[in-house]
Amino acid sequence: MSEIAQRLLAGEQRALSRLITMLERGDPAAADAMKVVDGHTGRAYTVGITGPPGAGKSTIVDQLTQLVRKTGSKVGIIAVDPTSPFSGGAILGDRIRMQRHYLDSGVFIRSVATRGQTGGLPRVVKSMVRALDAAGTDLILVETVGVGQTELGIISVADTVLVALNPESGDAIQTLKAGVMEIADVYLVNKADRDGADQMATAIIGMLHMSTITPEWSPPVLLTNAQTGQGIEELWVKIQDHREFLTTSGGLKDRRETQRKREFLEAVEEVLSQRLRNLVENDPDLIATLEKVAGKETDPYSAALEYLDSSRFSSDWLNAQ
Numbered sequence: 001m002s003e004i005a006q007r008l009l010a011g012e013q014r015a016l017s018r019l020i021t022m023l024e025r026g027d028p029a030a031a032d033a034m035k036v037v038d039g040h041t042g043r044a045y046t047v048g049i050t051g052p053p054g055a056g057k058s059t060i061v062d063q064l065t066q067l068v069r070k071t072g073s074k075v076g077i078i079a080v081d082p083t084s085p086f087s088g089g090a091i092l093g094d095r096i097r098m099q100r101h102y103l104d105s106g107v108f109i110r111s112v113a114t115r116g117q118t119g120g121l122p123r124v125v126k127s128m129v130r131a132l133d134a135a136g137t138d139l140i141l142v143e144t145v146g147v148g149q150t151e152l153g154i155i156s157v158a159d160t161v162l163v164a165l166n167p168e169s170g171d172a173i174q175t176l177k178a179g180v181m182e183i184a185d186v187y188l189v190n191k192a193d194r195d196g197a198d199q200m201a202t203a204i205i206g207m208l209h210m211s212t213i214t215p216e217w218s219p220p221v222l223l224t225n226a227q228t229g230q231g232i233e234e235l236w237v238k239i240q241d242h243r244e245f246l247t248t249s250g251g252l253k254d255r256r257e258t259q260r261k262r263e264f265l266e267a268v269e270e271v272l273s274q275r276l277r278n279l280v281e282n283d284p285d286l287i288a289t290l291e292k293v294a295g296k297e298t299d300p301y302s303a304a305l306e307y308l309d310s311s312r313f314s315s316d317w318l319n320a321q
C-alpha cells in the first residue's frame, strides 16, 4: 500500500503537504496514493466561493476560517488562480490576506495556478480536496475567480456554492446570466459598506424571483462586510442550513455522485484526447486526411466519421499510448 497514503491516513501533516505537492507535479506515485485515499473520503464538507475579481472572496474565506477555527474544526483552503505562470500577483495577494492563518496547524492553505488552462476546474483540485478530506479536514474552502468556465467548474467540487458580488461589480447581472444562477446556493453582496450594496441585493432577489427555476432551496442573499466581519456569522449559519437541507433531502449524496460520474467521464475524455493528439502526430493516414480537409477535398465532418469508421481506427488505436 502507498506509504504516503498510509502516513496521511495516520494524520501526519507533512504527508498531506507532500502528497499535495506530488499531485501538483503530476507525480505518478500520487495516483497510487489517491487509490487508497479515495476510500477514506466523504467526511469533510466542501464550500466553493466564486465571483468576479476583487469581490472580496479571499477576505471572506479568511473571516470564515477565523470563525470556524474557534470551534476547533480543521480548515483547508484551496485558492484557484487563473493567472499565467508569469504573473503570481493574485496568489501573493491571497497569501497576504490569509497570512494570519499560516502559523495555525489547523489550517492548510494552497494556491493552484490554472496556468492559462481553459475549461473547468483544474483536475488536481478535486484530488487535493480528497487528500484534505482523508487527512481529517472538516471544512474545505475552494476559491475560484469568476472567469468563465473555472467559475462554473466550482460546482464539480463544492457541496455548497457561494457567489460573492459587490456593489462595484456593475456587470453583476451579466455575471448572473452566465450560468451562475444555476449553481449558486448562497449569494453574498460583499462590501456592504459601499454605496449600492442594498440595491444590488434587491436586484439579485428580483432576478431570483424571475428565474424559472423553482428549487426546494431558495438561495439566500446576504450582505457582508468582509473587512469588519459583519454578516460572516450569518453566512456560516446559512452554509450550515444548506448542508442540513442537502443532508436531509438526499441532495448531498446525489450531488457527490454526480460529481464523481462527471469526473470519471472527464478523465475518459482527457485520456482519449491525449491519445488522439498522439495519433495525429504519428498516423500518416490521418495526416493525409487532414490535408484533404484543409484543401477542401472533403468536408470536415464527413471526413471525421469516415476516418473513425475506417478499419484502421480500431480499438487498437484507442488503446495506443
Ligand SMILES: Nc1nc2c(ncn2[C@@H]2O[C@H](COP(=O)(O)OP(=O)(O)OP(=O)(O)O)[C@@H](O)[C@H]2O)c(=O)[nH]1
Residues within 6 Å of the ligand: 052, 053, 054, 055, 056, 057, 058, 059, 060, 090, 093, 097, 145, 190, 191, 192, 193, 194, 224, 225, 226, 227, 228
Ligand atoms: N470596503 C471593503 N473592502 C473590502 C471588503 N472585503 C474585501 N475588501 C477589500 O477588497 C479587496 C479585494 O479583496 P479580496 O478578498 O482579495 O478579493 P478577491 O475576490 O479574493 O480577489 P481576487 O482573488 O483577486 O479575485 C481587498 O483590498 C480587500 O481588503 C469589504 O467588505 N469592504
Ligand SMILES: [Mg+2]
Residues within 6 Å of the ligand: 057, 058, 059, 094, 143
Ligand atoms: Mg482572492
